[in-house]
Amino acid sequence: MTTKETIDLGEFQFLSGETIPSLEVAYETYGEFEGDNAVLICHALTGSAHVARRPDADDATAGQARAWWGDVVGPGKAIDTTEYYVVCANVPGSCYGTTGPASTNPETGEPYGTDFPPVTIGDWTRAQRRLLDALGVGRLHAVVGGSVGGMNVLDWLRRYPDDVDRAAGVATAARLDAQCLALDTVARRAITSDPDWNGGHYYGGPEPEDGLARARQIGHIMYLSKSSMARKFGRRSAGRETVHESPPDPAAAFFPYREVESYLDYQAEKFTDRFDANSYLYLTRAMDDFDLSAGYESDADALAAFEGELLLLSFTGDWHFTVEQAEVVAEAAREADVDAAHHVVDSDHGHDAFLVEPEKVGPPLSELLENGLSGRAITDTNPETKDEDDSFAPVHTSLFSK
Template identity: 65%
Template sequence: MTEFASLGRFEFACGESIADLVLAYEAYGEYEGDNAVLVCHALTGSANVANVGSPGRREGNEDGQARAWWDAVVGPAKPIDTTEYFVVCANVPGSCYGSSGPPATDPETGAPYGADFPPVTVGDWTRAQARLLEHLGVDDVHAVVGGSVGGMNALDWAKRYPERVDRIAAIAAAARLDPQCLALDAVARRAITSDPKWEGGDYYPGHGPTDGLGLARQLGHVMYLSKASMDEKFGRREAGREAPDTFPADPGSLFFAYRDVESYLDYQAERFVERFDANSYLYLTRAMDDYDLADGYTSDVDALAAFDGQALCLSYTGDWHFTVEQSERVAEAFRETGTATAHHVVDSDHGHDAFLAEPETLAAPLRGFLASGVRAGSVSDTATATDRSSQFAPVHTSLFS
């Protein structure tokens, strides 16, 4: 069940503060002093990482990351076993699933924060999570686990609180975004801010710039899939029905085919605008784009130098959002500090969201890492992947090549 922690005044990295930071969170299992696992959600995820104790909550949200978004990974007898670990997942500041963010009510004005909410960073997420864990009576963390920007969040724990965490699992993540992804995120944000219904971010009450947000989400979905997966899933097939009224149609649309890939993107846009806030999308993508592990340090190695635990990097060959090469560079930075590190490469054509869509590919390595750390056979001996510490497979580095 989602709970809410009121954590008092919070100053963000930008220097602005709010009177009361509220974090929506869920906790599973029993805390025993040394068994806490913090799970960091991806860009549009929520605190509801699993169905533990709440059967049926995933219904209608299987593709949305809104509910039970990692139900195959977190729970009794699952890779992150809630009978062994005290698992906490918090919705990050700036989001729209119960934590303080643009659509939340400012207690000082009684109105939504809107564009007055302070800019947020991944570092702010980490500091907020640390405060939540203190609120829950958790001092040290057995492991921090995250995928995508949640993996960046996990890396930030190794950098910011190296003495408080023993193991870091960064899945489909990197130390920073490359220019191609920065460019695509910028276009997505401009789709939102160009929508007349955005109104400078102060569109509450109401749904706001649904067309712009829908376009931004469509661009995101293209980023999450690989060329191979798109070809297999859609090809050039026609959808077999007329286009919905998701977006205005051009005059030639009735003559040309409405294709499966368009239908898929329109469906994703329709679903997304029903559940997510446009301002939050702006805030969270900005935080992701801004993140640089080496910020404030001379290098990634320097940023991780104080971490004295163990690290697991897990990447997917079909992921061009956060590539295998980027994950290997993170693993190498850990190794240069003397950290026991495994880089587990999964051969998959699915694309970036494989860690959500193919949870079975990470089950064995993650379970082994949490239980035994980095040791021979503990994270690499599976039928679907190999641990490639010194060499790794080429990936689709560009969707457009």
């Protein structure tokens, strides 16, 4: 059973203190609710509620707007929708059905634009809690998320620790490092310096597509690793026939238009067709702002009230959310006496590995949901807690095979 719905949660006060009269949340559910089998999945930065394939869905949509974890979530998949009641909700501030900057302000009849309140990951969690209340879901069997969705998971553990039995943070961290903060800053400046941005009130007129395109290209560079880019593109020319009709500068007609340029241009073009520039500003701000220890003495203190089990998955080639950053969270959990394991996946695919290598991500998640941290597909890299007889060796796949 699958559903695609939008629910009006009524008046919503953001953590900034600002209030909107109506928060609509777009969500999808998969499977049947049996009281203790609910799994909440938190999507990544530009993702949607469409986490798994539905018979009535158009999965031709580009990027994470399509069934972005369709090889992990579904009947017979790692997160098996014949066993679990899966809920995925689009977050406030996005543009895939949940109220955000592009939505109409009922008080003015015009799009909010940048009059929309600042959004935090805490607001995402609070909106998800209210949605689950409306669905009749109390305690979650598990909450799972990747990238900034993993930060969303960690926020659940500090904000509603009694509502979660098991949790998995995939390719995530307690906070972004300075390099990623800097790159996000440049991406946002690309949008706000586009003349068509118009202070965020561009609806009904030209949209800041060039700025959003540059921001997305910066993001894609962050999501890939050096080795995966070298393997896929190298320094190869894409061929004269692929050069854009309008070269970016006069000298471009003389020099080769490289495959890596072609890839970035293609991804940017697809993204500007499906995403809102203001939403990109708001969501990256929410990600940059997140700090697990905010309001607490430490990361361990933030996790101390959680009595369930926590699995961290990280990828060796990911420099956006590194193995070391995941281990910081795992160590904080152990310091707080939380049952935790950190499963490191050998991969050179960069941050995108959590999306494109389901055969590596799926088994540990399946074992966590079914058996907890005792699952045989979960290996803890901490020498004090790992089982020497426990091993898991997934195989590699091509980053661009799908």
